[in-house]
Amino acid sequence: MKAYLLQTLKEIALLGGIKNKVELSSHELGKQLNTSQQTASRYLLELDKKKLISREHGIKKQLILITKEGKNLLQSEYTDFQRIFDLSDKIFFKGKVTSGLGEGRYYTEQKGYTKQFQEKLGFKPYPGTLNAEIEYVEKNKLRLLNDHRAIVIDGFKTKNRSFGNVRCFKAEINKKKGAIVLPMRSHYSHILEFIAPIYLRGKLNLKDGDNVNIIINFKE
Amino acid sequence: MKAYLLQTLKEIALLGGIKNKVELSSHELGKQLNTSQQTASRYLLELDKKKLISREHGIKKQLILITKEGKNLLQSEYTDFQRIFDLSDKIFFKGKVTSGLGEGRYYTEQKGYTKQFQEKLGFKPYPGTLNAEIEYVEKNKLRLLNDHRAIVIDGFKTKNRSFGNVRCFKAEINKKKGAIVLPMRSHYSHILEFIAPIYLRGKLNLKDGDNVNIIINFKE
DNA sequence: ATTACTAGTAAGCGAGTAT
DNA sequence: TATACTCGCTTACTAGTAA
Numbered sequence A, B: 001m002k003a004y005l006l007q008t009l010k011e012i013a014l015l016g017g018i019k020n021k022v023e024l025s026s027h028e029l030g031k032q033l034n035t036s037q038q039t040a041s042r043y044l045l046e047l048d049k050k051k052l053i054s055r056e057h058g059i060k061k062q063l064i065l066i067t068k069e070g071k072n073l074l075q076s077e078y079t080d081f082q083r084i085f086d087l088s089d090k091i092f093f094k095g096k097v098t099s100g101l102g103e104g105r106y107y108t109e110q111k112g113y114t115k116q117f118q119e120k121l122g123f124k125p126y127p128g129t130l131n132a133e134i135e136y137v138e139k140n141k142l143r144l145l146n147d148h149r150a151i152v153i154d155g156f157k158t159k160n161r162s163f164g165n166v167r168c169f170k171a172e173i174n175k176k177k178g179a180i181v182l183p184m185r186s187h188y189s190h191i192l193e194f195i196a197p198i199y200l201r202g203k204l205n206l207k208d209g210d211n212v213n214i215i216i217n218f219k220e
Numbered sequence C: 001a002t003t004a005c006t007a008g009t010a011a012g013c014g015a016g017t018a019t
Numbered sequence D: 001t002a003t004a005c006t007c008g009c010t011t012a013c014t015a016g017t018a019a
Helices: A003-014 A026-032 A037-049 A068-085 A103-108 A111-121 A136-147 B003-014 B026-032 B037-049 B068-085 B103-108 B111-121 B136-147
Strands: A053-057 A062-066 A090-098 A130-134 A151-153 A166-173 A176-183 A191-195 A211-217 B053-057 B062-066 B090-098 B130-134 B151-153 B166-173 B176-183 B191-195 B211-217
Touching: A003 A026, A003 A037, A003 A062, A003 A068, A003 B003, A003 B068, A026 A037, A026 B136, A037 A053, A062 A068, A068 B003, A068 B068, A090 A136, A090 A191, A103 A111, A103 A191, A111 A151, A111 A166, A130 A136, A130 A211, A136 B026, B003 B026, B003 B037, B003 B062, B003 B068, B026 B037, B037 B053, B062 B068, B090 B136, B090 B191, B103 B111, B103 B191, B111 B151, B111 B166, B130 B136, B130 B211
Parallel strands: none
Antiparallel strands: A053 A062, A090 A130, A090 A211, A130 A191, A151 A166, A166 A176, A166 A211, A176 A191, B053 B062, B090 B130, B090 B211, B130 B191, B151 B166, B166 B176, B166 B211, B176 B191
């Protein structure tokens, strides 16, 4: 969507164009947008063509109403701003299911971990992790995790080797509850490891390459 | 503000750029915005020049942080969307103080009205109305009043003449509480009449032509 | 890898104006 | 009064490429 069309649509919405027909000449709209009558007229034509507004031409001016699609577009823009300012107790990721090295299973079956998962997260993880590769740019969002208190799973030692501390954040993957697991000290990876009480690949019918939505939730 | 710069700024904010430095190449940004690396680079230059972001150039990529001004810009955009969707129990107007015909005083001193103002609005209006001329386009917002229940002041008759019903909405003018008064059946005018328990022109130091902010509040 | 310059092309703009 | 077309001008875009 062209940025200036969105801006125009927002301006109409501010005048009440979602609920009511707005009486607005192209000249007036131009004034609101700091542009000319001709440009405003063109914007209206474009919005109309894209079915984001509907118009009735009165004798003078025109009656403009924002369509369902137009409203949806504004709503999704609004959601973006909510994510920026209000929903900072949540972080959203898009990812693609990927197969790890199969190590997840080994770790999640260690009693030293599972006991703590049960205590601190409230569920016994299904063996193995579901790995999701997030887009490279979205790695930036991981830095936001530093502002929030993680659920810390303590490391432990067995006869053979030692296991390090692990940080968890409660999260959802395609609406199914679970948690993100991150090694304690290490740089952020572009692979997120997800644990859950259920077999996610089965329940969500996922295979490698499928898109998933992950929401990390700090409030719960 | 150019619409595409705002869009770019929002994208950076979604990656956490308000709180953290975001590691973002112009190529990646271009991908996010569905445009080329060159255009994204230019956007970043423009945002930098306008001091909406600050940048550090690493060896690769760059670290981008949204400045205070950048955040303010996004915040005011967010406010617009809140007004569209969430604060639909409020309507905002900009207006200019104007002198009416002096009739306001005559009406507000009628006992048939004042008694009801006291009962239904909770205050005895200072004699006279403060009139504000709203911009022509903002008249559209008045149509939103139809969706809300007005406080109705009943008309009455005296020996000499009869007075019609009046609709009121609780409102604020430059943060001072009062109410907007509208004749019951008539087309919307571009003049809003405001009553309050205090002498507004005095208390707010207003004279003709001064800008005022009026907020009609349906919830209170 | 990057960023960002140059230059040629495409899109956007608004004065003038027809309707 | 309106809307919206044409057309010359400006801004914005991206391929190529230097650093």
